[in-house]
Amino acid sequence: MSLNWMAEKLRPYEPSIFATIGRLALENKCVNFGQGFPDFDGPRMVKDAACAAISEGHNQYAPLAGTPQIRQALAEKYKQINLDYDADSQISIFNGATQAMYAALTAIVNPGDEVIVFEPTYDTYNPIIEMNGGIPVPVRLHPPSFHFELQELRSAFSPRTRAIIINTPHNPSSRVFTQHELSDIRDLCLEFNCIAITDEVYEYLVFHTEHISIASLEGMSERTIIISSSAKTFALTGWKIGYALAPVAATEAMRRLHQYIAFAVSTPLQLGIARGIERIDTLLPAMIQRLKRKRTLMCNQLEELGFNVLRPQGTFFILADISKLTKLDDISFVRKLIESEVRVATIPVSVFYRDTQTAPKNYIRFCFAKKTSTIEKGLQQLQKIKDL
Numbered sequence: 001m002s003l004n005w006m007a008e009k010l011r012p013y014e015p016s017i018f019a020t021i022g023r024l025a026l027e028n029k030c031v032n033f034g035q036g037f038p039d040f041d042g043p044r045m046v047k048d049a050a051c052a053a054i055s056e057g058h059n060q061y062a063p064l065a066g067t068p069q070i071r072q073a074l075a076e077k078y079k080q081i082n083l084d085y086d087a088d089s090q091i092s093i094f095n096g097a098t099q100a101m102y103a104a105l106t107a108i109v110n111p112g113d114e115v116i117v118f119e120p121t122y123d124t125y126n127p128i129i130e131m132n133g134g135i136p137v138p139v140r141l142h143p144p145s146f147h148f149e150l151q152e153l154r155s156a157f158s159p160r161t162r163a164i165i166i167n168t169p170h171n172p173s174s175r176v177f178t179q180h181e182l183s184d185i186r187d188l189c190l191e192f193n194c195i196a197i198t199d200e201v202y203e204y205l206v207f208h209t210e211h212i213s214i215a216s217l218e219g220m221s222e223r224t225i226i227i228s229s230s231a232k233t234f235a236l237t238g239w240k241i242g243y244a245l246a247p248v249a250a251t252e253a254m255r256r257l258h259q260y261i262a263f264a265v266s267t268p269l270q271l272g273i274a275r276g277i278e279r280i281d282t283l284l285p286a287m288i289q290r291l292k293r294k295r296t297l298m299c300n301q302l303e304e305l306g307f308n309v310l311r312p313q314g315t316f317f318i319l320a321d322i323s324k325l326t327k328l329d330d331i332s333f334v335r336k337l338i339e340s341e342v343r344v345a346t347i348p349v350s351v352f353y354r355d356t357q358t359a360p361k362n363y364i365r366f367c368f369a370k371k372t373s374t375i376e377k378g379l380q381q382l383q384k385i386k387d388l
């Protein structure tokens with residue numbers, strides 16, 4: 001008799017869209033605009049700091065909470081936006097924002113609790129909520145502008161609502177939530193006594209607009225868990241240094257879990273990122289300028305090809321409406337782009353919806369954090385769309 005290895009709780013979950021598209025891109029030798037990772041390197045100064053940490057012997061376990069250097073650097077950084085977090089009792093380092101989100105949701109969700117998520121929803125939230133016995137409650141961001149309707153958000157709240165996840169800048173829509181929207185969410189959090197968990201991994205990647213953390217709104221810092229990561233800020237996705245800033249009791253709960261799932265995060269990489277955070281003001285302008293150029297290049301060319309493009313306010317993704325180009329749905333179109341002569345990989349957006357029947361099926365996502373040569377090659381290959 002063969003063993004059935006996989007526990008029931010994991011069976012509903014397929015391999016992620018990013019892994020699937022990544023594999024297909026490789027097999028079909030595609031230009032890969034799929035998974036969100038830069039194909040250029042992060043700042044030399046940050047890499048040098050990590051290398052120096054290794055050479056100088058910082059190679060043993062870090063404290064559970066994270067190295068004092070990175071927690072202190074984060075505390076200073078948040079002071080600049082008038083948020084006061086104590087480095088010892090309110091800031092914790094995790095293996096990426098993904099693990100921080102796992103820790104935050106596991107720390108606060110009891111079976112039967114509802115957690116509101118905006119849809120399209122980044123792929124990790126719903127499985128983590130469900131694995132903790134919680135119930136995701138989706139609220140749609142409506143295309144083409146990907147704003148929510150306040151009335152729909154209000155009706156998603158109930159006495160069972162434990163938390164709301166706010167991902168801004170938002171992946172995959174690339175929208176940045178406005179002060180007005182965040183104030184509306186704040187009012188509902190206060191009215192229903194619920195927690196905000198933010199996913200701010202693209203906090204620095206904003207164009208012609210300002211990123212606001214809901215924690216900075218009056219009454220919210222005491223009910224918000226801020227999650228972010230150095231992955232996108234420094235174009236170092238492989239380092240997996242993420243963090244959470246939260247009230248003391250929430251921090252204690254997250255650390256209690258963390259001691260059993262990892263208990264420590266790479267010491268020298270934390271030290272490298274600490275240096276990056278200390279110097280972020282000098283590093284960032286050039287990085288943003290570079291991304292802005294790529295964003296413009298790619299948006300303009302995609303429009304010329306017949307895509308209807310939502311100009312990103314943040315992140316390094318472009319959402320492109322395919323309806324003028326094809327009658328196919330997003331998944332079939334993405335497959336066609338990969339397997340035909342075009343050989344370009346992108347991400348279909350309908351997979352980020354719970355109810356795939358009613359999900360919009362006319363959007364695909366391009367990652368533009370790529371070398372200019374990669375972008376140019378991909379755009380050239382996309383010319384072949386005309387022959388499909």
Ligand code: PMP
Binds near residue numbers: 097099122240241
């Ligand atoms: N949240 C969002 C919205 C993301 O796009 C990503 C991908 N970087 C993550 C979380 C994961 O971040 P990390 O690599 O730090 O786990």
Ligand code: GLN
Binds near residue numbers: 018034
């Ligand atoms: N955050 C990345 C994206 O949206 C993917 C990370 C992953 O592969 N899970 O593309």
